[in-house]
Amino acid sequence: KPNFDTLVPTYFRREREKVIKERRQTIDRIMRELGFYEDDATGIIMTEMKALRLIQTHERARQGRLRAQFMKEIRSLKDKIKAEPKEEELEEGARKAALKIQKIWRGYITRRKIRKRVVEEMLLIGMLPGAYTSVAERTRAEEVKEDRRRLQEVRQEEYESALVTIRDDIKKHRGPAMMEEMGDEVRAWFMGYKDQTGKFPDMPTEEAGGSALIFSRQGQAESERSKSTAPSSKDSKKGGKGKKGVKEKEEVKKRPEDEEDLGFKMSGSSFLA
Numbered sequence: 001k002p003n004f005d006t007l008v009p010t011y012f013r014r015e016r017e018k019v020i021k022e023r024r025q026t027i028d029r030i031m032r033e034l035g036f037y038e039d040d041a042t043g044i045i046m047t048e049m050k051a052l053r054l055i056q057t058h059e060r061a062r063q064g065r066l067r068a069q070f071m072k073e074i075r076s077l078k079d080k081i082k083a084e085p086k087e088e089e090l091e092e093g094a095r096k097a098a099l100k101i102q103k104i105w106r107g108y109i110t111r112r113k114i115r116k117r118v119v120e121e122m123l124l125i126g127m128l129p130g131a132y133t134s135v136a137e138r139t140r141a142e143e144v145k146e147d148r149r150r151l152q153e154v155r156q157e158e159y160e161s162a163l164v165t166i167r168d169d170i171k172k173h174r175g176p177a178m179m180e181e182m183g184d185e186v187r188a189w190f191m192g193y194k195d196q197t198g199k200f201p202d203m204p205t206e207e208a209g210g211s212a213l214i215f216s217r218q219g220q221a222e223s224e225r226s227k228s229t230a231p232s233s234k235d236s237k238k239g240g241k242g243k244k245g246v247k248e249k250e251e252v253k254k255r256p257e258d259e260e261d262l263g264f265k266m267s268g269s270s271f272l273a
Contacts, residue, residue, distance in 0.1 A: 014149070 013020070031037050046054075122128040193201045204213040 028037070119128065190200060204210055
């Protein structure tokens with residue numbers, strides 16, 4: 001069977017060690033709150049009589065299993081004595097056994113050759129270390145690995161502290177100007193909303209997005225406009241239907257007068273006064 005092992009890189013687990021530890025602590029806390037973990041394990045209280053009965057039960061079960069195994073062996077021996085195999089059956093069984101052994105051996109040899117070729121290819125392209133490395137080289141490699149890990153931790157701490165410093169610096173120097181710009185945007189949005197809908201909007205709730213919805217310039221003005229225009233469109237449709245009905249009634253009234261004279265009518269001449 002092919003062996004497909006999913007290997008998780010070491011650096012991935014090391015970089016996320018803190019997150020993994022917090023998740024495990026959270027899972028343990030939840031399981032303890034739900035009652036799956038018992039902080040104070042209480043021992044099972046058992047009397048001497050119960051212990052004796054339990055030992056007797058297990059001993060009788062053991063003796064019963066031994067007796068059943070003994071009887072099974074006796075029956076198998078009797079069956080072997082009764083059913084003596086013929087010479088042809090022995091030859092056929094030997095042939096099948098030889099074929100089975102050959103099949104397994106050939107598969108083993110082929111897998112070993114393929115594995116050897118894979119290792120040679122990996123060694124050729126430098127994906128695997130050589131069969132022999134000195135102790136000094138291994139020690140030096142471990143030292144370099146540890147130094148790299150420590151340097152990564154130092155750089156990560158510097159990066160996080162730099163983020164805090166930059167955020168504080170922007171808040172200190174650019175904060176007032178940004179607040180003023182945001183206030184101008186909010187006022188412009190409120191006035192634009194009033195010009196479009198004729199009323200001031202309500203502040204968005206926290207579930208709707210809060211003040212972030214104002215800066216996104218989406219949603220309420222367009223929805224209010226669509227709501228305000230919807231009844232007018234319905235009224236126009238109703239008015240159109242009413243006018244159409246009136247026109248049809250007028251045509252029905254005029255139709256009998258036009259149908260009185262079904263003969264040919266000569267149009268008036270434009271040259272006669």
